[in-house]
Amino acid sequence: MGDQVKFVLDESQMPKDWYNLASDLPVPLPPVLHPGTKKPVGPDDLAPLFPMELILQEVSQQRHVEIPEPVRDVYRQWRPSPLFRARRLEQALQTPAKIYYKYEGVSPAGSHKPNTAVPQAFYNREAGITKLTTETGAGQWGSSLAFAGALFGVTVQVFQVRVSYDQKPYRRALMETYGAQCIASPSNLTQSGRAILEKDANHPGSLGIAISEAVELAAQREDTKYALGSVLNHVLMHQTVVGQESMLQMEMAGDDPDVLVGCTGGGSNFAGLVFPWLGQQLRGGRKRRIVAVEPAACPSLTRGRYAYDFGDTGHLTPLTKMHTLGSTFTPPGFHAGGLRYPGMAPFVSHLKELDLIEASAYHQKNGFEAGVMFARAEGIVPAPEANHAVRGAIEEALRCKREGKSEVILFNLCGHGHFDMQAYTDYFAGKLVDQHYDEAELAMALAGLPSVSEPG
Amino acid sequence: MGDQVKFVLDESQMPKDWYNLASDLPVPLPPVLHPGTKKPVGPDDLAPLFPMELILQEVSQQRHVEIPEPVRDVYRQWRPSPLFRARRLEQALQTPAKIYYKYEGVSPAGSHKPNTAVPQAFYNREAGITKLTTETGAGQWGSSLAFAGALFGVTVQVFQVRVSYDQKPYRRALMETYGAQCIASPSNLTQSGRAILEKDANHPGSLGIAISEAVELAAQREDTKYALGSVLNHVLMHQTVVGQESMLQMEMAGDDPDVLVGCTGGGSNFAGLVFPWLGQQLRGGRKRRIVAVEPAACPSLTRGRYAYDFGDTGHLTPLTKMHTLGSTFTPPGFHAGGLRYPGMAPFVSHLKELDLIEASAYHQKNGFEAGVMFARAEGIVPAPEANHAVRGAIEEALRCKREGKSEVILFNLCGHGHFDMQAYTDYFAGKLVDQHYDEAELAMALAGLPSVSEPG
Numbered sequence: 001m002g003d004q005v006k007f008v009l010d011e012s013q014m015p016k017d018w019y020n021l022a023s024d025l026p027v028p029l030p031p032v033l034h035p036g037t038k039k040p041v042g043p044d045d046l047a048p049l050f051p052m053e054l055i056l057q058e059v060s061q062q063r064h065v066e067i068p069e070p071v072r073d074v075y076r077q078w079r080p081s082p083l084f085r086a087r088r089l090e091q092a093l094q095t096p097a098k099i100y101y102k103y104e105g106v107s108p109a110g111s112h113k114p115n116t117a118v119p120q121a122f123y124n125r126e127a128g129i130t131k132l133t134t135e136t137g138a139g140q141w142g143s144s145l146a147f148a149g150a151l152f153g154v155t156v157q158v159f160q161v162r163v164s165y166d167q168k169p170y171r172r173a174l175m176e177t178y179g180a181q182c183i184a185s186p187s188n189l190t191q192s193g194r195a196i197l198e199k200d201a202n203h204p205g206s207l208g209i210a211i212s213e214a215v216e217l218a219a220q221r222e223d224t225k226y227a228l229g230s231v232l233n234h235v236l237m238h239q240t241v242v243g244q245e246s247m248l249q250m251e252m253a254g255d256d257p258d259v260l261v262g263c264t265g266g267g268s269n270f271a272g273l274v275f276p277w278l279g280q281q282l283r284g285g286r287k288r289r290i291v292a293v294e295p296a297a298c299p300s301l302t303r304g305r306y307a308y309d310f311g312d313t314g315h316l317t318p319l320t321k322m323h324t325l326g327s328t329f330t331p332p333g334f335h336a337g338g339l340r341y342p343g344m345a346p347f348v349s350h351l352k353e354l355d356l357i358e359a360s361a362y363h364q365k366n367g368f369e370a371g372v373m374f375a376r377a378e379g380i381v382p383a384p385e386a387n388h389a390v391r392g393a394i395e396e397a398l399r400c401k402r403e404g405k406s407e408v409i410l411f412n413l414c415g416h417g418h419f420d421m422q423a424y425t426d427y428f429a430g431k432l433v434d435q436h437y438d439e440a441e442l443a444m445a446l447a448g449l450p451s452v453s454e455p456g
Numbered sequence: 457m458g459d460q461v462k463f464v465l466d467e468s469q470m471p472k473d474w475y476n477l478a479s480d481l482p483v484p485l486p487p488v489l490h491p492g493t494k495k496p497v498g499p500d501d502l503a504p505l506f507p508m509e510l511i512l513q514e515v516s517q518q519r520h521v522e523i524p525e526p527v528r529d530v531y532r533q534w535r536p537s538p539l540f541r542a543r544r545l546e547q548a549l550q551t552p553a554k555i556y557y558k559y560e561g562v563s564p565a566g567s568h569k570p571n572t573a574v575p576q577a578f579y580n581r582e583a584g585i586t587k588l589t590t591e592t593g594a595g596q597w598g599s600s601l602a603f604a605g606a607l608f609g610v611t612v613q614v615f616q617v618r619v620s621y622d623q624k625p626y627r628r629a630l631m632e633t634y635g636a637q638c639i640a641s642p643s644n645l646t647q648s649g650r651a652i653l654e655k656d657a658n659h660p661g662s663l664g665i666a667i668s669e670a671v672e673l674a675a676q677r678e679d680t681k682y683a684l685g686s687v688l689n690h691v692l693m694h695q696t697v698v699g700q701e702s703m704l705q706m707e708m709a710g711d712d713p714d715v716l717v718g719c720t721g722g723g724s725n726f727a728g729l730v731f732p733w734l735g736q737q738l739r740g741g742r743k744r745r746i747v748a749v750e751p752a753a754c755p756s757l758t759r760g761r762y763a764y765d766f767g768d769t770g771h772l773t774p775l776t777k778m779h780t781l782g783s784t785f786t787p788p789g790f791h792a793g794g795l796r797y798p799g800m801a802p803f804v805s806h807l808k809e810l811d812l813i814e815a816s817a818y819h820q821k822n823g824f825e826a827g828v829m830f831a832r833a834e835g836i837v838p839a840p841e842a843n844h845a846v847r848g849a850i851e852e853a854l855r856c857k858r859e860g861k862s863e864v865i866l867f868n869l870c871g872h873g874h875f876d877m878q879a880y881t882d883y884f885a886g887k888l889v890d891q892h893y894d895e896a897e898l899a900m901a902l903a904g905l906p907s908v909s910e911p912g
Contacts, residue, residue: 006467006532076462077540077835084533088607106562108835110874150832151544170626170877177831177880375633376606379533379564418566418874421626424633 005087007249009080014072017064019240021275021347022233024063024282029233029350030321033308038452041318048219049226051127054120057234065237067119074118074151078107079241083249088377090397097400098255099393101413102246102273105380109174111415112269113144113229116238120227121148131155131224133217135185135210137265138164138337138385139171140415141229146180159185159193159213161340162205163333171419185210192216192314206330207266207341212314219316230266231311231345239272242412247276250410257288259396261411263388264292264301264359265338267345269414278356290357292348293392295367297435298331300324300344301352301359303442308452309343319450322349325437326445332435334364335423336384342445362391363434368427370394371417383415384423461543463705465536470528473520475696477731477803478689480519480738485689485806486777489764494908497774504675505682507583510576513690521693527575530607534563534570535697539705544833546853553856554711555849557869558702558729561836565630567871568725569600569685572694576683577604587611587680589673591641591666593721594620594793594841595627596871597685602636615641615649615669617796618661619789627875641666648672648770662786663722663797668770675772686722687767687801695728698868703732706866713744715852717867719844720748720757720815721794723801725870734812746813748804749848751823753891754787756780756800757808757815759898764908765799775906778805781893782901788891790820791879792840798901818847819890824883826850827873839871840879 022029031040043055050058057065067075086099104112124132132154136142142158149156158180165172165184175182185205186193192212196203203209211228218226228235250257260277262270274290281287294301304323311317313327325331325342334340344352351357367387374390375381382390393411400407417424426432478485487496499511506514513521523531542555560568580588588610592598598614605612614636621628621640631638641661642649648668652659659665667684674682684691706713716733718726730746737743750757760779767773769783781787781798790796800808807813823843830846831837838846849867856863873880882888 004532005529008464008467011462011464073461076460108837147835151835169881170874173877173881173884174837174874176884177828177837177877178835179832372633376635379603379607379634381564381630381633416874418626418630418872419877421629421633421875425625425629428629428632 003087005085007083007252009245009248011076013248014075014080015067015241015244017066018237019244019276019279020060020063020065020237021279022061024279026282027354029346033319033452035310035315035319045318049215051123051129051225053123053127054234057237058232068122071119071122080245081106083246085253086378089374092373092377093394093397093401095397095401096404096406097397098406098408099397100250100253100410102242103380103413104242104269105413105416109140109144109147110418111140111144111383112239112242112272113141114147115241115272116229116235116268117144117148119238121145121152121154124225125152125154129154129223129225131157132227133157133214133224134227134229135159135207135214137161137207137340139168139175139419140338140383142182143171143174143178145227146175146178149180150178156180158182159187159210161185161207161210161337162203164337167422168419174419185213187213189213190216204333206313208313208327211312212316215312215316216314230268231343233347235268236271236275236345236347239268240275242272243274243276246273246410255408257410258407259289259291259409261291261293261389261392261396261409263339263385263414264294264344264348265341265385267348269412271345271348273412291392292357292359293388294359294361295334295336295339295388296361296363297334297437298325298340298342299361300342302361304344305446305449306349306353307449309449311343319452320346322346323352325442326448328448329442329445332437334435335420336364336388338385339388360392362388365432365434367391368424368432380413381417382413383417384420386414389413459543461541463539463708465701465704467532469704470531470536471523471697471700473522474693475700475732475735476516476519476521476693477735478517480735482738483810485802489775489908491766491771491775501774505671507579507585507681509579510690513693514688524578527578530574536701537562539702541709542834545830548829548833549850549853549857551853551857552860552862553853554862554864555853556706556709556866558698559836559869560698560725561869561872565596565600565603566874567596567600567839568695568698568728569597570603571697571728572685572691572724573600573604575694577601577608577610580681581608581610585610585679585681587613588683589613589670589680590683590685591663591670592616593663593796595624595631595875596794596839598638599627599630599634601683602631602634605636606634612636614638615643615666617641617663617666617793618659620793623878624875630875641669643669645669646672660789662769664769664783667768668772671768671772672770686724687799689803691724692727692731692801692803695724696731698728699730699732702729702866711864713866714863715745715747715865717747717749717845717848717852717865719795719841719870720750720800720804721797721841723804725868727801727804729868747848748813748815749844750815750817751790751792751795751844752817752819753790753893754781754796754798755817756798758817760800761902761905762805762809763905765905767799775908776802778802779808781898782904784904785898785901788893790891791876792820792844794841795844816848818844821888821890823847824880824888836869837873838869839873840876842870845869
């Protein structure tokens with residue numbers, strides 16, 4: 001028998017709880033502020049947008065939050081997800097490093113996003129909500145919520161960033177196949193959308209604008225709430241099934257990771273992989289390097305300011321402290337639409353400030369080069385977002401080669417690229433260019449950050 | 457804990473052998489004939505196209521053929537594949553039937569095709585072959601051979617049927633991502649292609665033409681062989697890992713299928729699921745209904761003639777006895793490109809003649825209707841080919857409902873539809889029409905069948 005490359009858990013080993021890193025933090029997260037009063041928000045302030053169960057999870061300090069049985073029932077379709085050793089990639093790189101990857105593309109929607117879409121649809125259905133609005137970039141999140149909505153009988157309306165809506169018609173087709181409605185954002189269905197379109201009828205859209213549109217509609221109706229695919233604490237917590245499983249699987253593999261790598265847009269797949277490992281470290285365990293990889297064209301962690309900001313362009317959300325390029329910043333239309341968010345999860349930002357994680361940034365051609373190499377070695381074509389993590393892992397493996405070290409690298413392959421093949425076609429045709437943001441626009445967006453005298 | 461819906465085998469339960477149904481046949485398969493002499497061919501006649509190991513498998517009467525360890529090593533990445541109970545689909549249909557499906561979309565290329573692509577690439581590499589030519593319809597096969605070629609260092613050249621090449625650019629992108637070369641067929645690279653293009657420069661192509669082109673090139677060079685994704689005995693045998701696993705999984709589920717359903721183009725995914733079950737029956741086991749579902753626009757089993765015919769349009773292949781619409785028949789350009797083959801695997805045809813299997817046919821809108829229902833219930837979007845099997849299974853479940861029977865239905869969900877979303881888009885837009893073949897063309901193609909006085 002050849003060397004083992006796949007590490008599979010039994011259904012009985014699927015996590016029963018989500019892990020809440022807030023319980024192990026050495027310094028608590030800065031509070032979320034009301035945009036009017038600039039005072040910390042309470043659960044009631046969030047009630048127009050989210051069901052109470054999710055609001056309580058958002059502020060919970062409990063270490064473990066039980067996963068409801070109906071959610072576990074759906075998870076079981078694809079969880080526990082496999083963990084692979086990338087032996088063929090190691091050979092191609094001729095590195096002494098061992099490379100492992102957790103593969104979340106096995107979910108029906110093809111990414112890690114259903115890990116939170118399913119509980120969000122469930123808790124909303126339990127609260128009597130019949131309709132959810134949301135935003136999506138590349139469509140990974142929108143199609144995941146569409147899938148979850150179909151299972152729990154909740155109608156889903158998705159505002160998809162215009163540039164991705166045009167670039168990736170097949171993600172839209174997937175959302176529609178699941179029964180959801182998909183609208184290009186900015187749209188004329190909302191005040192926030194109309195305000196943008198009046199200034200620029202051909203605006204490419206952004207996640208910040210799409211969030212404003214979805215939030216605006218949800219706030220207007222009792223039977224409608226809003227769902228977010230990343231950034232928020234409860235969303236990150238739902239993703240910790242990924243990291244928890246990976247801990248058992250690395251044990252099966254008989255290896256202990258020296259470096260953990262994940263790509264970051266809002267931060268959820270990164271958090272899902274690394275939070276359980278980091279929690280172990282904070283409770284006295286081994287220290288590991290943890291690397292967040294972001295797009296160089298939207299580099300919130302490496303180039304953004306750590307400051308209070310709105311989560312959306314229309315300024316309808318509360319203020320959170322995070323690494324931000326400014327809520328009005330519109331990133332260039334590169335292919336990793338899921339990473340085109342000018343802010344970073346407050347939780348991930350906080351960890352960066354505490355020096356518990358590192359960050360690096362790559363342009364998209366670097367990402368696709370890594371993705372093609374990975375596909376030819378491992379057979380799986382990564383999503384453009386995931387290509388950033390692949391690149392980050394390859395860089396670590398090449399460093400190990402230079403240094404002659406056989407370190408263990410674990411990264412999160414958060415989704416497949418089956419709906420992103422136009423990007424690969426463009427890459428092979430030499431049409432894919434590295435896009436750069438406008439420095440003046442970034443400076444203006446940062447200058448427009450809200451003025452907040454910090455509490456405490 | 458909810459009712460179990462996923463049945464997963466351990467790696468140790470992955471089959472060690474392929475199962476050869478020829479060993480259990482009550483009546484042997486008719487011989488393959490040389491097109492010139494009309495006498496049975498010997499291994500040497502096939503040697504220009506295939507390595508000897510595969511030729512021996514083609515004519516083997518051994519019940520079990522050992523799967524080489526390097527092939528099992530690759531299989532392990534996604535095998536054993538999961539078997540699911542479609543509880544949510546059962547609820548949607550309100551049927552007393554139990555519906556199970558074996559899911560082959562978990563392979564890197566997204567279908568059952570790598571089950572044979574991997575051993576074919578392996579045996580060719582072992583024989584010192586450096587290049588493989590092949591045909592593909594929708595691209596499931598081409599991308600699978602491209603994947604396998606990348607793993608074993610064999611160059612792959614794929615002739616893709618023109619209509620699919622144009623309809624599905626993203627399958628082409630996948631082949632190129634794996635490093636293969638993809639050419640629209642008919643092409644001007646071959647005599648067979650040029651002959652077609654001279655008559656009709658806009659010919660939509662067909663699998664029969666693409667096979668001629670691939671065979672023609674392979675026959676010209678010592679270092680190049682040809683690989684076929686279906687139809688041949690050894691290809692069907694490689695797929696029996698599917699059915700063997702499903703037997704263990706149905707035992708885990710505590711149910712015994714009354715009806716087995718698979719879609720048929722060339723016949724390989726159908727054979728993969730049903731041959732092990734049928735072998736059990738032929739060795740004295742329980743009789744089960746076995747239903748092949750084919751496209752009504754290319755209905756070889758339900759409307760074809762059982763006769764000796766060429767496997768390709770250019771008449772470069774040997775003659776095999778099969779259900780055929782005539783080797784010159786060009787099926788309409790419907791979306792299930794993998795089922796657009798005017799012949800049927802000789803082995804499957806033989807079983808139909810022996811009344812061991814049934815056949816039915818559906819038009820593509822019926823298929824997509826079933827596929828969308830399945831996606832909303834189960835989360836997985838089936839390939840247009842697989843939609844035929846879904847439709848067949850749903851029809852059986854609805855019959856059970858009418859008859860008040862709680863039969864157990866098992867079908868093969870042979871691949872996902874991630875590269876076929878344009879078809880779903882067209883379906884939702886009302887642009888998808890049922891295509892009908894030309895009766896006069898069929899009559900002409902059948903009239904052109906080669907005249908053979910059968911041996912024996």
